[in-house]
Amino acid sequence: MRRERPTLFKRRHFEAEIIVLCVRWYLRYRSWRVDEMYCRVARKWTDFYRAVDSTGATIDFLLSAKRDTAAAKRFLQKALRSPGHPRPRVINVDRNPSYPKAISALRQTGDLGRRCRCRPVRYLNNIIEQDHRAIKRRLRACQGFRSFHAAWRTLQGIEAMNMIRKGQVRWIAKDDIAGQAMFINDVLGLTTR
Numbered sequence: 001m002r003r004e005r006p007t008l009f010k011r012r013h014f015e016a017e018i019i020v021l022c023v024r025w026y027l028r029y030r031s032w033r034v035d036e037m038y039c040r041v042a043r044k045w046t047d048f049y050r051a052v053d054s055t056g057a058t059i060d061f062l063l064s065a066k067r068d069t070a071a072a073k074r075f076l077q078k079a080l081r082s083p084g085h086p087r088p089r090v091i092n093v094d095r096n097p098s099y100p101k102a103i104s105a106l107r108q109t110g111d112l113g114r115r116c117r118c119r120p121v122r123y124l125n126n127i128i129e130q131d132h133r134a135i136k137r138r139l140r141a142c143q144g145f146r147s148f149h150a151a152w153r154t155l156q157g158i159e160a161m162n163m164i165r166k167g168q169v170r171w172i173a174k175d176d177i178a179g180q181a182m183f184i185n186d187v188l189g190l191t192t193r
Contacts, residue, residue: 030054031090031119033128034076034099036067037136040144041151048135048155049075052128058163059085063152073102080111090117092124134162160187 012019031054036047047067051059060079064071080087093099099118106112138158145151163169164180172179 030088031092032059032079032088033092033125034079035094035125035128035132036096037132039063039139039151039155041148042146043144046148046151047071050128050132050135051075051079052131053085053088054127056127056131057166057168058131058159061155061159063148063155065148067096067098069098069101069105072096072098073105076102076106077111080106087113088116089113090119092119092121094122094125095120131162134165135159156187157184160184 008016032051033054034049034051036049038045039048040046041063044065047064049062049064049071051061053059060075060082062071062075062078064075076091079085091099091103100120103112103116103118107114107116135155135158142154145154161184164172164183169183172183
């Protein structure tokens, strides 16, 4: 006796279970969008590295005094260690020459998969460029920072609030103000244990 296939999978070459499994794995390993923006600290321009996935969820961020291959590699290593985000299959970057070098170095050490590609296409980073707007709006109001430590702590708070606004913190409702305050205090290390 032959089973009737669901209408979504009719006239497909493979069985429905195989198609669903492949789509699940494809969606699980989404692409990352990586970019950096400038931030003024003690009258010097520093780089603020950021990464989001294909849906716009923030993966990780790093404030760095230099814009070179070592800083890009340090940021990507930090992003790969962040919980809840699997290793990417593609990393979309702008034309910054330090990213391909850092990605190839991470592939050689085994931190990234051998099949992970670096895609230096500028227009594919529109998701992260739009996400920069929320950060830049707050930075313009700050008019720069006096110390690197103050800039890092402030940017951590801005990013945490941005992640809450996006709905990335599953156990905190968007309208739970007390829960949000406790979460921010915990992220910034202000709670006593």
